[in-house]
Amino acid sequence: MPRSLVVVWNKMRALIQRSAREADMDDEMRFHVEMEAADLRRAGVPVDEALRRARAAFGGIERQKDDARDAIGVRLLDDLAQDVRYGARQLRASPAFTAATLITLALGVGATTTMYAIEHTVATLGIDIADPGTLVHVAQGTIGGCLSCWRIAKGNYMTVRDESRTLSDVTLISGWNPILRGAERTEIVNGARVTPAFFDLLGVHAMLGRTIARADSTPDRANIVVVSESFWQTKLARDSAIIGKTIVLDAAPHTVIGVVAQRFVFPQGALVWTPRILGPADATDRSWTNDNAIARLRPGVTLVQARAELATMGTRVATSYPAAMRNWSFGVETFTDWQSPTTSDDIPLFVAVGMVLGVACINLAGLLLARLTARRKEIAIRAAMGAGRTRIARQLLTETLLLTVASGVLGAAVAAGAIHVVRDAMPSFVVEYLPNWRTMRLDLAALLLALATGALTGIAIGLWPALRFARPSLVEELKDGARSATASGRVSRMRHALVVFEIAFAIMLLAAAGLLARSVSNMHAVHSGFRADHVLTFRVDAPARAPGDSTPVDSLRWERLAAQLDALPDVVRAAAVYGVPYSRNASTNGFAIEGRAANSPLRGSAVQMVPAGVDYFATLEIPILRGRAFTATDRSGAPRVAIIDEAIAEKFFPTDDPIGHSLVIDSIPWQIVGVAGKTRYGARGRVISQSPGEIYRPMAQWPWRFTQFVVRTRGEPLQTAPEAMRVVRNFDRDLAVTHVATLESVVRDDLAPDHVFAGSMFVLAVAAVLISAIGLYGVISYGVAQRMREFGIRRALGAESRALLALVLGQGARLAATGAALGLVGALAATRVLRAVLFGVSPTDPLTLAAVVTAMCAVGIAAAYLPARRATLVDPMVSLREE
Amino acid sequence: MSNERSDLLQGTLDLLILKSLLPGSLHGWGLSKRIRELSRDVLQINQGSLYPALYRLEERGLVRSAWGISDEGRRAKFYTLSAAGRKQFATEKADWRRFALAIEQVLEST
Numbered sequence: 001m002p003r004s005l006v007v008v009w010n011k012m013r014a015l016i017q018r019s020a021r022e023a024d025m026d027d028e029m030r031f032h033v034e035m036e037a038a039d040l041r042r043a044g045v046p047v048d049e050a051l052r053r054a055r056a057a058f059g060g061i062e063r064q065k066d067d068a069r070d071a072i073g074v075r076l077l078d079d080l081a082q083d084v085r086y087g088a089r090q091l092r093a094s095p096a097f098t099a100a101t102l103i104t105l106a107l108g109v110g111a112t113t114t115m116y117a118i119e120h121t122v123a124t125l126g127i128d129i130a131d132p133g134t135l136v137h138v139a140q141g142t143i144g145g146c147l148s149c150w151r152i153a154k155g156n157y158m159t160v161r162d163e164s165r166t167l168s169d170v171t172l173i174s175g176w177n178p179i180l181r182g183a184e185r186t187e188i189v190n191g192a193r194v195t196p197a198f199f200d201l202l203g204v205h206a207m208l209g210r211t212i213a214r215a216d217s218t219p220d221r222a223n224i225v226v227v228s229e230s231f232w233q234t235k236l237a238r239d240s241a242i243i244g245k246t247i248v249l250d251a252a253p254h255t256v257i258g259v260v261a262q263r264f265v266f267p268q269g270a271l272v273w274t275p276r277i278l279g280p281a282d283a284t285d286r287s288w289t290n291d292n293a294i295a296r297l298r299p300g301v302t303l304v305q306a307r308a309e310l311a312t313m314g315t316r317v318a319t320s321y322p323a324a325m326r327n328w329s330f331g332v333e334t335f336t337d338w339q340s341p342t343t344s345d346d347i348p349l350f351v352a353v354g355m356v357l358g359v360a361c362i363n364l365a366g367l368l369l370a371r372l373t374a375r376r377k378e379i380a381i382r383a384a385m386g387a388g389r390t391r392i393a394r395q396l397l398t399e400t401l402l403l404t405v406a407s408g409v410l411g412a413a414v415a416a417g418a419i420h421v422v423r424d425a426m427p428s429f430v431v432e433y434l435p436n437w438r439t440m441r442l443d444l445a446a447l448l449l450a451l452a453t454g455a456l457t458g459i460a461i462g463l464w465p466a467l468r469f470a471r472p473s474l475v476e477e478l479k480d481g482a483r484s485a486t487a488s489g490r491v492s493r494m495r496h497a498l499v500v501f502e503i504a505f506a507i508m509l510l511a512a513a514g515l516l517a518r519s520v521s522n523m524h525a526v527h528s529g530f531r532a533d534h535v536l537t538f539r540v541d542a543p544a545r546a547p548g549d550s551t552p553v554d555s556l557r558w559e560r561l562a563a564q565l566d567a568l569p570d571v572v573r574a575a576a577v578y579g580v581p582y583s584r585n586a587s588t589n590g591f592a593i594e595g596r597a598a599n600s601p602l603r604g605s606a607v608q609m610v611p612a613g614v615d616y617f618a619t620l621e622i623p624i625l626r627g628r629a630f631t632a633t634d635r636s637g638a639p640r641v642a643i644i645d646e647a648i649a650e651k652f653f654p655t656d657d658p659i660g661h662s663l664v665i666d667s668i669p670w671q672i673v674g675v676a677g678k679t680r681y682g683a684r685g686r687v688i689s690q691s692p693g694e695i696y697r698p699m700a701q702w703p704w705r706f707t708q709f710v711v712r713t714r715g716e717p718l719q720t721a722p723e724a725m726r727v728v729r730n731f732d733r734d735l736a737v738t739h740v741a742t743l744e745s746v747v748r749d750d751l752a753p754d755h756v757f758a759g760s761m762f763v764l765a766v767a768a769v770l771i772s773a774i775g776l777y778g779v780i781s782y783g784v785a786q787r788m789r790e791f792g793i794r795r796a797l798g799a800e801s802r803a804l805l806a807l808v809l810g811q812g813a814r815l816a817a818t819g820a821a822l823g824l825v826g827a828l829a830a831t832r833v834l835r836a837v838l839f840g841v842s843p844t845d846p847l848t849l850a851a852v853v854t855a856m857c858a859v860g861i862a863a864a865y866l867p868a869r870r871a872t873l874v875d876p877m878v879s880l881r882e883e
Numbered sequence: 884m885s886n887e888r889s890d891l892l893q894g895t896l897d898l899l900i901l902k903s904l905l906p907g908s909l910h911g912w913g914l915s916k917r918i919r920e921l922s923r924d925v926l927q928i929n930q931g932s933l934y935p936a937l938y939r940l941e942e943r944g945l946v947r948s949a950w951g952i953s954d955e956g957r958r959a960k961f962y963t964l965s966a967a968g969r970k971q972f973a974t975e976k977a978d979w980r981r982f983a984l985a986i987e988q989v990l991e992s993t
Contacts, residue, residue, distance in 0.1 A: 024950075028911055028960045029934060035912040035955075036930065059931035067935035 025065055033058050083398035090399060094371070098403070100774045101367050105407030107767045108360025109450040110414025115353040115760075116446035117419050121437055129266065130203025135335035136306065138170060138293040140314070140328050147311075147331025151289040153324075154282040159317055160293065160330065166306040167295040167332075169201040173267055174276055174291045178249035179543045179736045180235065186729070188541055188736045189231070189249070191272035198273070199226075201296055202266065208232075209243040209258035216275045224275065225254040231271040232259045249274075250543035251734050267292070286317065286324035294335060306332050348833050349757065352509055352764045357450060359505045359768045361457040363775040366498040368400065370782050397459060404455040408447065416442050418763075425756060492783065496815060499779050502772035503819025504826055507856050509765035511827040512834055514848040515841055516758035522840035523751055529679035530581055530620040534572075535743035536717035537580050540728060541706040541736045555636040555703045562613050564727050565711055570720045572712040576613035576699050580708045580743070581620075581679050582750040591695060593652060594662040594669055607648060608694040609665070611702045617643075617676060619710050620743075625649075627659045627674030634698040641698060642670040646678045648693035663695065670697060710743065717742045757837070769856065772819070773863040780812050781867035792876040801872040808871050812864025813857060820853045827852075896928065896936050898979060901964065901972040904946060908963040910953060911937065937962060945971050 036054035041047060058064070091098045129135065140156055141147035152160075154172070161170040174193040179186060199211035211226055225247070227236070236242050236256075246253040254274065276291075297306055314329030372379075379392055423440050540561070542552055552558070558576035565574035579585055589609045616622075617629045625646060634641050642663055649658050662669040676696065699707070713720045721740055728737055741749075784791070791804060828844055835843050903909065903917045914937075915930045940946045945968035953959040964972070 024960070025934075027958070029931070031910070031953075031957065031959055032912040032915070032930065032934075036915075039916075057930050059929045061931070064931035064934055067932070068938050 022065075025068055026061075029058070029061050029064060033061075080398070083395050084402065086395065087399040087402045091402065097367060097371055097778075100778060101364060101403050102407050102410055104360045104363045104367070104771050104774060105404065105454045106410035106414050107771060108357040109407060109411030109447065109454060110418060111356045111764055111767055112353050112450040113411065113415035113443065113447045114418040114422065115349060116449075117415070117440055117443045118422060119350070120443055120446070121440040129335075132335055134297040135201075136167070136295055136297060136303065136332045137335055137338035138167065138295050138310070138330065138332050140289060140330050143314075143327050143329050147307075147329055151291055152293045152330075153285045153288050154278060154291065155285040155321075156317065156330065157291065157293045158278065158283050159313065160295070160310065163313060164295075164306075164309060166298055166301045166309045168298050169197040170293060170295040171195050171197045171201050172276055172278070172291050172293050173198070175267075176272075176274065177541070178272065179251070179541055179734060181248050181251070181734055182235075186734060186736045188738055189271055190269040191274070192267050192270050193276035194273050195276045195278070199260070201294065204260055206258035207261050208240070209256070211258050211260065212273065212275050217277060219277050219279075221275050222277050223252060223254045224257045225249065226258045226260060226273045227256060228271045229259055229261050250545075252543075284321075286321045287328075295332075303332060303334065348512065348837065349760055349764075351830070351833065352512060352761055355505045355509055356764050356768050356771075357453060359502050359771050361454060362498050362502050362505075363771050364454060364457050365460075366495045366502075366775050367778055369495055369498075370778055372396070400459060401455060404451060407454065408451040411450065412442060412447055415447065422756070422760075425759075426752075492779075492786075495779050495782070499772065499775045499815055500819040500822060502768075502775045503816055503856060503860065504823035506765070506768040506772040507820050507823025507852060508827045508830055509761070509768045510852045510856060511823070511849055512830075513758070513761040513765035514852050515834055515838055515843060515845060516754075516761050518841045518845065518848055519838045520751065520754050520758045523754060528581065528747070529677050530622050532581075532620075532743040532747055534713050534715075534717055535620065536711040536713055536720055536724065536740070537583065537708055537743050537746060538721075538724070538740040539585070539706065539708045539738050541738070542732070543734050544705060550705050552703050552705050555700050558699050558703060558707050559613055559632075561728065561731050562615065562709065564731060565709065565724055566615075568720065568723055568727065570714050570723065572714060573615050573619045574709060574711040575615040575619045576707045576709055577610060577616045578704050578707045579608060579610040579612075579694075580710060580746065582743075582747045583708065583739070584750070585708060589665060592664040594664050607692050610694055610696045611699045611704060611707070612643075612696040613699040616696070616710065619712050620679075622679055623677040625675045625677060626657070627672070629674060629676075630696075630698045635700040638701070640668065640670045640701055641673045643674040643676050643696040644672055645676050645694045645696075648695065649675045651693065665695070708739075754837075754839075769859055773859050776812060776815060776860055777863040777866065779815070780808060780864045781870070783811065784808060784867040784871045787871075788874055791871050791874045795874055796876040804872045804874075805868045808868035809861055809864050812860050812868070816857045816860025819860075820856050823856070824849060824853065895979070896932070897940060898972070898975045899926070899928075900933070900936060900940060901945065901968055901975065904962060904964040904968070905972065908961040910951075910959040910961050912959075913953075914962065940968070944968075 033051075033054045036057060037047075037050040040050035040053055045053065055061075138152060138157075138160055139147065139150050140152050141150045152172075157170065157172045160167065164170065172195045176191040176193045177188050178191055180189045194212065196212050196214045196217050199205070204211065206226070207229065209226075212224070215221070216224060232238060232242065236247070239245070242256050243258065244255065246255050248254070249272065297303065310330035310332055314325070317330075318325035318328065419440060419442060423437065426437065540558075542557075544550075545553075562574045562576050565571055568574075579587065587609045588607060591607065612630065614630050614632055614634075617624055624643075626649075627643070630641070630643065644658060644663070652658070653661070658672045658675060660672065662671045664670075676694075679694065709724075711717070711720065711724060718740075725737055725740070728735055794804065827849065841848070899918050899921075900914065903914055903921065909917060911933055912930075915928070915933050918926065918928065937946065937948075941948055941962075945965060946962045947965050948960055948962050950958060951961045
């Protein structure tokens with residue numbers, strides 16, 4: 001056997017035969033000491049003295065054994081096993097400390113991991129694409145502004161495609177939501193019209209048939225379609241002979257040429273793709289930025305080089321099309337940047353999560369400090385018995401790590417539970433945009449990171465005292481009364497400081513949670529300007545007859561459908577409208593007022609433009625303040641009319657009567673016949689926006705291919721839904737109905753992200769408050785235990801229970817108040833971060849801050865109450881005898 | 884007994900153990916006594932530190948150990964030099980001589 005193997009073998013054998021070897025070692029050393037003593041006795045030394053001298057000459061047996069084990073090389077593993085056993089015993093022996101630590105760390109680790117999982121899920125794209133690093137989004141934008149934030153016009157796409165030397169496979173993608181007529185129901189399908197390079201560019205191959213190829217760019221190829229695996233499964237019954245068959249999309253037959261794999265869902269949620277066919281006329285379109293373009297950087301080309309080339313190209317194009325391209329140029333950004341949703345809204349939550357972990361770590365530090373102080377004697381005894389300094393340090397380290405590992409398991413459980421709750425709590429309209437949301441799960445890396453933070457704190461706090469204690473003046477430690485030693489006082493002060501910081505952090509989180517809660521309740525309380533109860537709403541789409549087609553076959557179509565819905569027995573009134581409040585469907589446009597200077601302040605001011613059916617105002621009970629509502633005579637061919645809302649009336653007609661004036665929208669005049677009450681058009685981002693104002697035009701004079709309906713019902717709105725669906729289907733089998741919901745739930749869903757946000761903050765704040773309460777409790781009870789003798793003396797001298805109670809509670813309240821003061825300063829500085837997401841409440845709202853401080857002080861006093869009770873129950877005799 | 888005692892120079896304990904075991908096997912206490920006698924009580928070794936050194940030598944295969952019965956009729960562990968131990972002793976002795984000579988020359992130089 002090679003020598004190294006022999007060594008390993010010996011070590012393993014040594015480990016296995018550990019107990020036998022231990023006994024041998026013991027025997028051998030004891031034999032030595034006895035022989036030495038016998039020798040001394042023969043020289044005339046008395047028995048006791050001989051034994052003492054023999055032992056002294058030998059040195060500590062334990063220490064020699066340690067060294068001997070080192071020599072054999074089994075010590076490390078051996079010690080580890082022993083440390084773990086000993087540590088576990090120690091932890092079991094002090095369940096309060098262990099539980100406090102476990103809960104603290106588990107909360108901190110759980111919160112951090114959950115937050116990371118959410119963010120990770122939101123930020124990762126649910127798409128399979130080849131080499132995303134060199135994929136870019138090409139766009140046009142305003143010079144000096146964001147060049148890649150807009151989309152691109154068809155003509156500009158063609159220029160980039162034909163002329164760029166830095167980009168290859170430039171591809172145009174247009175939104176396409178065709179209507180699929182099924183036997184049972186008609187529905188809308190997510191899809192895209194793409195130019196031929198699309199599938200090659202993204203490296204996507206067909207699993208059946210073929211994808212769209214370069215040759216598919218002539219008008220006769222317009223009706224071919226590539227479908228996704230899931231569409232093939234659910235809509236085409238996994239027909240393996242599907243290639244070459246036709247399906248009806250937007251009332252036109254399309255030939256299926258291929259099926260692509262499940263995971264590929266670009267653009268967002270697409271299930272069908274058809275060729276985007278461009279004609280010579282499209283080359284002159286430089287300003288209609290309706291489509292997106294993506295491309296591949298050519299080998300060796302950097303993003304900076306591509307940007308420079310496109311900027312030059314933009315300048316050149318602008319000289320040929322000075323009007324359309326005024327102040328515009330081209331830009332590129334990475335595909336990932338383009339596709340990743342911005343997460344800046346979540347920064348406050350991230351800070352909050354970090355703070356909870358911080359509070360947990362601070363608390364862990366405090367707990368460990370307390371524990372070590374309580375164990376000074378034990379440690380000193382072990383040192384006196386000959387345990388080396390590193391041995392003691394390692395023992396403490398093992399305990400800390402044991403705690404961390406256990407809290408990690410608990411924290412993972414907390415996170416798994418929290419992720420589950422958050423995953424199911426998110427409303428479906430948000431989840432729609434997050435392809436990975438449903439499969440969100442615990443992230444191991446985040447868990448480990450959070451754990452490591454906790455473990456490092458533990459080690460920093462666990463190791464420092466070990467090093468201090470391991471160089472002890474043993475005698476001092478072992479002497480009675482050493483507990484009042486100065487080192488102990490220093491530790492106490494440090495623990496107090498730690499608890500103050502914890503409370504400060506908790507206050508900051510609580511303040512944020514309180515402000516958000518008030519903000520959300522404000523959002524609910526705000527007068528929405530319409531009556532939302534007993535209203536059913538849904539969206540109806542008609543097939544497009546050509547790409548980009550937006551007008552219906554006949555202008556009175558939606559009014560007729562509304563009349564049929566109106567005729568249902570359970571329906572009070574029904575109306576078509578595109579822009580149901582809070583539904584995130586709204587079109588905005590600029591306008592001018594006839595007869596006023598073109599450069600007046602309203603030029604270019606964009607407002608909500610709403611096509612509204614005759615009965616819209618009556619259905620939602622929006623008041624008409626002046627003039628009249630729309631009537632059936634406001635139809636195509638009749639004089640064009642409009643109704644403005646109070647906001648526009650106040651802003652643009654502060655002195656004169658708006659009725660009779662005309663608005664110019666896209667060069668066509670519309671006469672104002674009425675002024676309606678203000679309504680809210682829902683949240684923008686996370687903040688409810690008072691919509692800048694609305695201009696209503698009659699549905700019959702400004703009809704769209706798709707619309708929403710509002711139906712006021714006598715009973716529960718959803719019970720009328722099946723009846724209403726039947727009416728729509730009988731009206732036209734090609735109409736697709738989506739987004740069937742009550743108006744109340746539309747409003748609720750719109751506020752859902754704010755609820756989730758405020759709720760998460762609240763949970764985090766509660767976690768921080770709990771942890772800091774545990775910390776405060778620990779400090780106070782430690783202080784009480786230290787002062788038991790003092791309390792005993794006070795008792796003996798006649799102090800009343802009330803006085804002792806007040807003494808200890810006062811200490812708790814003082815710590816809580818100090819922390820609160822510090823926290824308030826922090827909150828005032830930090831809640832400004834929240835300003836952007838708060839609605840109707842100032843980040844320094846005194847009421848909220850006062851409530852938060854009061855709550856925290858109450859929690860502080862409650863945490864101090866138990867130890868305070870203990871102080872009052874002290875038996876003077878016992879505590880005096882104890883010393 | 885001499886009043887002057889020296890602490891053991893680092894690394895020389897192994898050499899002393901090997902030398903003391905040259906005549907035959909000894910148990911730990913016997914070994915410590917032999918070293919004291921050989922050095923005429925000048926070399927002060929912590930008796931306990933003998934054992935880690937012995938285990939280390941055993942680990943390196945320079946000594947072998949076996950349980951036997953001592954002169955007093957008690958169970959004791961006896962250490963014997965292995966062939967490798969003898970060879971090691973020769974090398975270390977030569978090294979020590981060279982080292983001591985070098986120190987001596989330095990100290991005596993004028």
